[in-house]
Amino acid sequence: MTTNFTLAELLICACADVWAKEGEVLATGIGIIPRIAQGLAKLTHSPQLMITDGEAYLVETPVVIGAKNHEGRSYGGWMPYSRVFDNLWGGRRHALVGPVQVDRWGQANLSCIGNFEKPKRQMLGLRGFPGNSINHANSMFVPNHGPRVFVEGEVDLVCSVGYKPERWPTGIKQDFMRIHHIVTDLCVMDFGGPDHAVRVIRLHPGISFEQVQAATGFPLIAAPEMRETDHPTDEQLAVIRALDPKDVRSRQLKDDPPGVRS
């Protein structure tokens, strides 16, 4: 097995795994690493995934990152935003999103820091978080695992729903929500602990559970099956290079760290 891979490439493989057992869903990865990951998933373990060209059409061959023109593209279908909403409200989607704050209940914030009336910092807004999170499975990608992202209390403004029981009084249907994985630059986490507590299930090469805990504002559980994150295979690395021939992935993480950290 090769050890000559970057952290970005390891994260692309870990992100691709979020779609491994999800069936025929619309896979939406927001950002460069999640977008390469959705292509990798489709070209390796999950050919059934639906993905788009990043604009308005469904493609069966993932679009290469940084393409200069539309030459050679062919489309399986049409996916304007109206159909994205129609489809996701029906539940057949799994999105990999990048929140700014996440709390112990999996609630995430993308809207603003501070008070909504006069925010200290306006961010992107609710975008699709409320609708995505209450209608279909979601995973999260956090490239800067630290206590400012994984906050001690609740996030400043809950944009996407989580597992906090007080938010789900009788009558409000929680059945369609599920938070699958959180992939960070340190580890992979899930919500498999008691009452959906956050657990670490994979540690990236060279990272300890104690390091992850120190970078997190709430207590974590080490899952019994916790082990090192799988290294990218030669086949995966070849697919990643084909999907990202200009190596845009190398500019996504500060200083493009190696996959195995010491």
Added chain:
Amino acid sequence: MKFDKTQNAADVVAELRDGMTIGIGGWGPRRKPMALVREILKSDLKDLTVVGYGGTDMGMLCAAGKVKKLIYGFVSLDFIPLEPFFRKAREAGSLEALELDEGQLHWGLRAAAMRLPFLPTRVGLATDQIAKIDPCLRTVTSPYADGEVLLAMPALKLDVALLHVHRADRLGNTRLYSPDPFFDEWFARAADRSFVSCEDLVDQMASDEADAKCNPFERNLVTGVVHTPGGAHPTSHVPSYGWDAAHLKRYCAAAETDDGWQQYAAEFLHGDEAAYQQAIGGVDAILKLPRQVF
């Protein structure tokens, strides 16, 4: 009697009043009726409520002090994730803001289109939207056996919708050839009156079946048609032209200085649309802007 809905941009803006609720079609930096927005920027209009999937339209109207309230799914330029003049206005606390989920916004327009007070949805429940963004939002309980509690998304009734299309005729028939029509149809249906700016104007459409299917909404929703070639600039009008990334970067850089908006306005918004197009290098330069590749 002649059936002709053509007007110029100034005629459209003369129909608007202070305090109106105006919906604007397009999506972020894509297919915004910017020639009509520029005409509003030059006017004395104030206290507007502006509704949409915002880009430069909302940012400029905020910068020019035209906005009392924004109702938005986002305000973004895509490759520049946050519209800088929107951000400035929000962080100054200088406007009312109803921040919505992108799907909720279209749901509110649909409710208005069907003349309903609200439409039920799960979207927004179990978040902070009701508590921190809009305490006026209400839930409703299903009258059927399930008894489910749902958010009652209020109708977003518009006084006016402003939309930009590829082609229109004098009767108000329209054509959209972009990859994504976005939610322009629902802005048109939610509004008392819709004004459409177009790249090409013909006397009367004479389409084949395939072309007729590119008609996004019916002409009885259209009050006025304005011929504005290049009128979406600096936003895109695919497949005709892409967004003007260099111009948008320069516009965003202006937000970094205190009098940046005044400087931008002095340079680009001092005259009519012809003067604007001259200042940015002519309409041919707009039509040559390459389409973005994603």
